[in-house]
Amino acid sequence: MAERLSWLEERTGVVSWVRRFFRPVTGRPWSVALGSVLLLLIANQVVTGALLSVYYRPVVDGAHASVREILHRVPMGWFLRGLHVWGAHLLVAAMLLHLVRTFVQGTHRRPGEIVWVTGVLLFAVLLGSAFTGQALPLDAEGYSGLLVASGLASEWGAGRLLLGGDYVTDATMGRMFAVHAILLPLAILVLLSGHIALAARRQSAEPELPTGPPWFWVVGGALLTMLAALVTLAVVSIPGVGVSQDPAGVTPTGVKPAWYFLPFYQALKFIPPWLEPWAPPVGLLTLLLVPWWDRGTKRRAVFVLFFGAFFALVALGIAGAMS
Amino acid sequence: MTETRREFLDTLLFTSLAATALALAAPIPFYLRPPHGRMRRNPAPVGPASGLGEGQGRNVTFGGEPAVVVRIDGKVVAFSRICTHRNCAVNWDSARARFLCPCHGAVFDPGGKPVKGPATRPLEPIPCRVDERGEIVIGG
Numbered sequence: 001m002a003e004r005l006s007w008l009e010e011r012t013g014v015v016s017w018v019r020r021f022f023r024p025v026t027g028r029p030w031s032v033a034l035g036s037v038l039l040l041l042i043a044n045q046v047v048t049g050a051l052l053s054v055y056y057r058p059v060v061d062g063a064h065a066s067v068r069e070i071l072h073r074v075p076m077g078w079f080l081r082g083l084h085v086w087g088a089h090l091l092v093a094a095m096l097l098h099l100v101r102t103f104v105q106g107t108h109r110r111p112g113e114i115v116w117v118t119g120v121l122l123f124a125v126l127l128g129s130a131f132t133g134q135a136l137p138l139d140a141e142g143y144s145g146l147l148v149a150s151g152l153a154s155e156w157g158a159g160r161l162l163l164g165g166d167y168v169t170d171a172t173m174g175r176m177f178a179v180h181a182i183l184l185p186l187a188i189l190v191l192l193s194g195h196i197a198l199a200a201r202r203q204s205a206e207p208e209l210p211t212g213p214p215w216f217w218v219v220g221g222a223l224l225t226m227l228a229a230l231v232t233l234a235v236v237s238i239p240g241v242g243v244s245q246d247p248a249g250v251t252p253t254g255v256k257p258a259w260y261f262l263p264f265y266q267a268l269k270f271i272p273p274w275l276e277p278w279a280p281p282v283g284l285l286t287l288l289l290v291p292w293w294d295r296g297t298k299r300r301a302v303f304v305l306f307f308g309a310f311f312a313l314v315a316l317g318i319a320g321a322m323s
Numbered sequence: 324m325t326e327t328r329r330e331f332l333d334t335l336l337f338t339s340l341a342a343t344a345l346a347l348a349a350p351i352p353f354y355l356r357p358p359h360g361r362m363r364r365n366p367a368p369v370g371p372a373s374g375l376g377e378g379q380g381r382n383v384t385f386g387g388e389p390a391v392v393v394r395i396d397g398k399v400v401a402f403s404r405i406c407t408h409r410n411c412a413v414n415w416d417s418a419r420a421r422f423l424c425p426c427h428g429a430v431f432d433p434g435g436k437p438v439k440g441p442a443t444r445p446l447e448p449i450p451c452r453v454d455e456r457g458e459i460v461i462g463g
Contacts, residue, residue: 144411144426151410165357167387247389248382251412253425268409269427269441276409 024211025218027203031105032215033222034098039196040223041091042188044230045129048084049181058177059170060138064244067137071241082234088130090230092260095123103290103306106299112202113291118195120288125187130258132180136173139242140252143168145261146176148268155277168247256320263313266320364388366462372399372453380415385461390449391415391422392459395433401451401461402435408442422446 009015025032055074057066070077102108108116135142146168153162164171257265294302364386375381380393389404389412404412411426422431429442436445451461
């Protein structure tokens, strides 16, 4: 056996490559676990999304029907869509945790600025993926979301660019599908490669990181737990599809976006209209620049502002959910 | 001497590659821009006027735009359903004789004027008539 392994090792290096995974984990085990869970969730979205695209039809008269077909007619369609929908929820939640974790531990500070910037851009792109994904079934939430987003985009002269015309038509659905299934995943691939490579480079530059249990235990355990949670959610609580809405349909009362867009939804009810289009870019820019605010002795002030903003958004979200 | 020539050629090649890449990317914005200006919309029949009782409304589309025809004081009028706050599609509530936006709570009176909530501009009216056969025609 040992002889065969050394034969393989000599030709491929695969044995020592595998052995690396059994070395003690460097850094904090929880952080490593959370990072690996995020990667798993993104992989889950890619695989289940690719499979869903086999049956999905990006046209106004057919998008909703094709999602219903996946749910009710396609064998195991309900399961794969469940993994995709729950995966999206968990991905946003895990991403928020990852963001707060990074901020609290201070790894965004010098020399971690660019890792932070790529991370925030990934956050924005993943929220874009979530938004375009919700538009695809063209249910009431998706349809209203598209209309609201086009209203905001038109403040920047991009409303028609978003919808591919003046209203929601087949052109809109084609755009949403291309952006959701191809363009944004490509952007995620590029950003994520940079993010992980830079984070690894940064970590290896740190001389004395505490070591913990074997890497494989930490990551394997985290992935197993996550997969169990994901599968349980997809089976126990099968995400349905909202009522269909074509342009002549009635908008149902209480139509709301997904939980992570609720703060913005609630804010739209009372902030002055001129402010609305500025809120997303200004918020994004503020978050991008956190490593530059948070320098030297200003840590405490930035901490208060960061969590002040965080809890304000949570409060807005809760108000939006209860309204 | 050869070193500088080599550096010059490197720079030249790099600049050419970068310029070509940029030039190749230039058509993308043109490609993504929706082809026509505002869609040309022909007047469209949207059902008989007799089916629309006083105070009742009917959702229709006008060249893809969500619209509604309503009979108020005997007269048939049409509005775009695009809310002037953030573009959600408003609903005609016949019981309250108001247009209600389910998204952010805007309310409009039967004339399309905003009366409550975050909207400040009136709903966009669409020209509308009843033709000789008793059919409602919007956009004409």
